[in-house]
Amino acid sequence: MALSAQTILHLVAGGNEQLEQIAKATGSPKHDVVKAIQRIKKRGLIEIKSSGVYALTAEGVDWVKAGKVIKAGQGKRPRTATRGLRQRAWWVIRARRSFTVPELLSTLADGSEKGASSNLSSYIGPLVKAGFLNVSTKRDPGQALTSPGHRRYQIARDNGRLAPVIRQKDRVVFDPNTEETFPMGDVQ
Numbered sequence: 001m002a003l004s005a006q007t008i009l010h011l012v013a014g015g016n017e018q019l020e021q022i023a024k025a026t027g028s029p030k031h032d033v034v035k036a037i038q039r040i041k042k043r044g045l046i047e048i049k050s051s052g053v054y055a056l057t058a059e060g061v062d063w064v065k066a067g068k069v070i071k072a073g074q075g076k077r078p079r080t081a082t083r084g085l086r087q088r089a090w091w092v093i094r095a096r097r098s099f100t101v102p103e104l105l106s107t108l109a110d111g112s113e114k115g116a117s118s119n120l121s122s123y124i125g126p127l128v129k130a131g132f133l134n135v136s137t138k139r140d141p142g143q144a145l146t147s148p149g150h151r152r153y154q155i156a157r158d159n160g161r162l163a164p165v166i167r168q169k170d171r172v173v174f175d176p177n178t179e180e181t182f183p184m185g186d187v188q
Helices: 005-013 019-026 030-042 058-066 085-096 101-108 116-129
Strands: 046-050 053-056 133-135 153-155 165-167 172-175 180-183
Touching: 005 019, 005 030, 005 046, 005 053, 005 058, 019 030, 019 053, 030 046, 053 058, 085 101, 085 116, 085 153, 101 116, 116 133, 116 165, 116 172
Parallel strands: none
Antiparallel strands: 046 053, 133 153, 165 172, 172 180
């Protein structure tokens, strides 16, 4: 029998609560079983009763009764912090209150970052949509004669020093300062 979190969960639910029993039933080394149990424990489905003895939690019992299957990625928590270029950008945005992307790049990027311009643009767009930034109707002039200019942004919501986190999949912006989420509207 192949070692899987689902198999271990069902073995524990069926009364095989000891490490030796689980290892024998799966045909796996004890250290592999312990690693798998630790992963299940992080999900809150199994608890350790004593050394080498395990039991299902209330959530684990409900999980088994519902026939749910353990899959990769289910235990991932949404991101609560932004770091690197985006965190530094937020500090500059808060300090300046008004900026353009080229101004941010000249302050933050030294040329070693990959895609710094697109990274900042991908960060600023959702902040505008969630109401953290406003866009000026007038553009700053660009370098080229045919340039349409650069958008100027102003800070509209400054909840604190921790940078807002973009959760693109959920279409929200998480503010770690207040632990609130703000939906991304349809602002362009």
